[in-house]
Amino acid sequence: MSSTPALIDRFGRKVTYVRLSITDRCDFRCVYCMGEDMEFLPREEILSLEECGRIVRAFVDLGVSKVRITGGEPMVRKDALKLFQDIGHLEGLHELTLTTNGSQLARYAKDLREAGVKRVNISLDSLDDQTFKRITRVGELDKVMAGIQAAKEAGFDNIKLNTVMMRGINDHELTDLVDFAIGGELDISFIEEMPLGEVDHSRANSWFSNDETLRLLKEQYDLLPSAETTGGPAKYWRVAGTRTKIGFISPHSHNFCEDCNRVRVTCKGELYLCLGQEDKVDLMHILRSGQDDDALRQAIIDAMQIKPKGHDFDIRRAQPSVVRFMSMTGG
Structure with missing residues (x-):
């Protein structure tokens, strides 16, 4: 292995960030993420926690410095905490983060922080019981x-709320959600709904652009543009006089593929090179066919050559751009 390993794709982009799903299961059924009656994978088709750890180590060996654990809802996975404890203090891994719906944090937040998780992203799309x-x-x-x-009491370096704004569903809560974030000294990111999987509502009607979100927020708050980054695709604005920054993840209105530094691994061990494309490599086969870590690392290196230039989301299509649900790839 090189003394300065790096994952570089055909377009010169350096991959430093991996999102690893450890389960397709969730205790919620969010309308933009999965169907109401989901069929989940049998246990034998899902990576073991030991296999998850092996994959993380391979990526870190290749220069990845940030790993985000996702699901489904990762904390409904039995013994999930063991994985965080296993990888949380790996040399070279500068940031271990978690995306969660928050339902299990009252139980696990303190242990996750002690295991080495630095930041958590918590999905929160409404403050109203009925809308939620x-x-x-x-x-x-x-x-x-x-x-x-x-999570606040556990003392994470940063807590960020993630909100999918949908017209006619929760858009009336826009400023309420920002006020909640400001009051709690939290950050908040607004994510445009992505056309992944069949859903039971019209995305063309419910889609709410981040351009509109930003315009509305500028009418209510003094927003200052910020060059801050957490290593992902969000573009941030600071709310003047507060500790809160507002992020915008805009896969439709502002394609962020040019400087993409991310890949995703599903709970089935599929390495997806782009959320919005079907290019993938089967890492589970390598793990379960007796091949060593050199073979695993080489497969990851080779996969960089099929990483596409970008996604092609179009909310107006009758069919989703990608047929798999968000929960199947990793939230």
């Missing part, structure tokens, strides 16, 4: 609020 239930179908807002409080 409409979006999540089965979620309980009280549990998420308790989870946010537990």
Whole structure:
């Protein structure tokens, strides 16, 4: 191996960030993420926690410095905490983060922080019980609020709320959500709904652009453009006089593919080179066919040559741009 390993794709982009899903299961059924009646994978088709750890080590060996654990909802996976404890203090891994719906944080926040998780992103699409239930179908807002409080008490370096704004569903809560973030000294990012998987609502009608979100927020808040980054695709603005920054992840209105530094690994061990394309490499086969870590690293290196230039999302299409649900790739 090179003394200065790096994953470089055909377009000269350096991959330093991996999002690893450890389960396709979730205790919510968010309308933009999965169907109401999902069929989840049998246990034998999902990476073991030991295999997850092996994959993380291979990527870190190749220069990846940031790993985000996702799901489904990662904390519904039995013994998930063991994975965080296993990889949380790897040399070369500068940032271990978690994306969660918050439902399990009241139980796990303190242990996750001790295991080495530095930041958490918590999905929160509504502050109203009925709207929250409409979006999540089965979620309980009280549990998420308790989870946010537990995360604050655990002392993470940063806590960020993630909100998918949908016209006619939760767009009336735009400023309420920002005020909640400001009051709690949290950050918040608005994410444009992505056309992944079949859903039971019209995305063309519900889609809410981040350009509109930003315009509306500028009418209510003094926003200062910021060059800050967390290593992902969000573009940030600071709310003057507060500790809160507002991020915008805009896969439709402002394609961020040019400087993409990310790849995703599903809970099936599929290495996806782009969220919005189908190019992938089967890492589970390597793990379960007796091949060594050199073979695993080489497969990852070779995969960089099929990383596409970008995605091609079009919210106006009758069919989704990608047929797999967001929960299948990793949230």
